[in-house]
Amino acid sequence: MTTDRPRPTSRDVARAAGVSQAAVSLVLGGKWRGRVSPGKAAAVREAARELGYRPNLAARSLRLGRTRTALLVVPALTNEFFARLHAGAARVAAEHGFGVVLYPSPEGVGPARDPFDSAGAALDGVIASSMASEALAALRSGGELPLVMLDSEPENTQAAATVNLDIADGMRQAVGHLLELGHRRVAHIAAAVDSWTFEVRSAALTEALEAAGCPPPPVWTAGLDVADGTRAAARALAAVPRPTALVCDDDVLAAGACKAVRRLGLRVPEDVSVTGFDDLTLARAVEPELTTVRLPAEEAGAAGMRALLAVLDGRREGAVPDGRREGAVPDGRREGAVPDGRTREAGGSGSPAWVTSLPVRLTVRGSTAPPPGTPVGPGGR
């Protein structure tokens, strides 16, 4: 207990350095080029270090009107996908001196509390991920904040920017892989969650199968746990004729599905192939390892944060979203906002200014193989 004295303020630093508080602010703010002599500037920095001065961020935020803090709305960090999303967003945020505060998952205490209250901090903007429908309703009420949507329905929102994962393409890749192996009877183990990202999986799966002349897949809904996947897959495998492949909405369900297969005395992948989504740690922990669609969660989080920062920059410059103020963003951040994705400016009225789509890739591992009875021919590798 070191006397527990109050934290030094910029005025204390000024007194110690023999200058005014304004000078301290200028020096520490880095904009003293022709305003403070190098000697006094050094004295200020020395005094600040000596006293262990830290600017009061609340006061700064109040003065500046911005807080360098963003709210990230995710359903549950215990899902590794969202943890990765957060990691990417937090990394980019830290690079720009921003903080990230999380919206407590809606399953938390009582009915969805006001995100802005529960954040406990003043906010500059919001990044909202999928599966947050009722939270979004609350968000709209405080619509003065710039909003970036992640992996959400591109329409029906006044988001300033949208970053999507190309889930549909991922599903097409998974189905293509299964078709190539010779599968024709495919069942869908679907997450029973009202979320755009899962709707896309269903639609893309049905479409891809129909395009190949296969029957539409039976859909078996499940929660989000391993056991849910096992239950749904058990029902799916009871069908006659039995499906030869189970396409699961995420890796957790896929792992559960594998257990159901074995519980029937069947083998993965020799008797039944299984695919997942996300490429979680879990995908390489189970045996056989899961064939899964790798979603670039960190990149998505990073891209979302970059988009938010760009919007914030644009706001500060007073530019309309479309207006290209040459040189307004010094280091070309705007162009580099989403390095790997295809970014297009939407022309539709009321649409988000930027829609970015990040590519996904199927990762083939041991949980898929040709269906039983397939002759090992030259094309069978």
Place this chain on the structure above:
Amino acid sequence: MTTDRPRPTSRDVARAAGVSQAAVSLVLGGKWRGRVSPGKAAAVREAARELGYRPNLAARSLRLGRTRTALLVVPALTNEFFARLHAGAARVAAEHGFGVVLYPSPEGVGPARDPFDSAGAALDGVIASSMASEALAALRSGGELPLVMLDSEPENTQAAATVNLDIADGMRQAVGHLLELGHRRVAHIAAAVDSWTFEVRSAALTEALEAAGCPPPPVWTAGLDVADGTRAAARALAAVPRPTALVCDDDVLAAGACKAVRRLGLRVPEDVSVTGFDDLTLARAVEPELTTVRLPAEEAGAAGMRALLAVLDGRREGAVPDGRREGAVPDGRREGAVPDGRTREAGGSGSPAWVTSLPVRLTVRGSTAPPPGTPVGPGGR
């Protein structure tokens, strides 16, 4: 773009309700019992709702000198254990109107940045979890904030409170279980991370085995990935005589170890038993499901946050940590700070005021069985 007008302030609300700004603050702050008439109070609330008023939290923080924000330092949220920890802390925080901001993992950008800067928000206190040694050094420099340590070495810290998981007991339970099954040759797949929580595992394992007259376990270190666990286990299983049980520092390593067992043509648990730690989702996703020590991560996070809130309350009351100001905490929060754990007040000088130890429990699943060659007798169940 709804004209993008500036957010209404309490003065705007006052004007709309025909009262002074002070009255608005009193009403909305809930302390208007004998200060404002019910009629005007209602008018204030109505006006606030009408205008969509939200208090400026930066201004409030500046005025009050506290921010209702805590910093949680964890190594990586992508580890489900820490995600659960965060969930518990965030839940309790939200219940008390607090926010939680995370310290970006040290593996992030460059050398450990100043946590307080990167937090981007003014802070009331810090909760630091295990594995944050170098971050702690930075934390010390700003030692004016109350610090709660989670699952960390109880000595050697000026923490205001400490919440520990009884890891040693968990390890004793695991070893006891294996000994009961008849195992004598046990190897340790250890996480090569410099962290107190892993040191405890090693020490407790050795001690428990020696107490039973078993040889000290060979230790094989690994990183934190599935593949690391597989590699380390492969080396462990190459020993002669081969160990009959692998005790792993966490579930991810355990899952990897299971793969190594099977890669040698052996079976889990018939030929080799495997145990883990944490009881992650992964523990029930692999087959056989993992026997593991369940760590109450959410409870730990919640207890840590409660401890911090109690410390903060104590500070505000001006009480010394030991002084029991009767009734200082109205709703008995102090007593209920850690409902399930054993809390003791340390008497040692310089020790944290409160040390709480949360119980852990072994969960027996399919990955453990008697060692090969065990006769199925009456005691063998």
Place this chain on the structure above:
DNA sequence: CTGCGGAAGTGTTACGTATAACCTGCTCCG
């Protein structure tokens, strides 16, 4: 000699809130 512009600072203000301090009637009691 005068005017001017830049360097080097300082004084002052505003951000929005919570609350201490003050003010004004009114009632009630000695």
Place this chain on the structure above:
DNA sequence: CGGAGCAGGTTATACGTAACACTTCCGCAG
């Protein structure tokens, strides 16, 4: 009848910072 006390307000202030507006000094061009 003279306060005391209280309900029901208002005014004023401080929190710590950033930045605008202003002053002073000085070198130098006209």
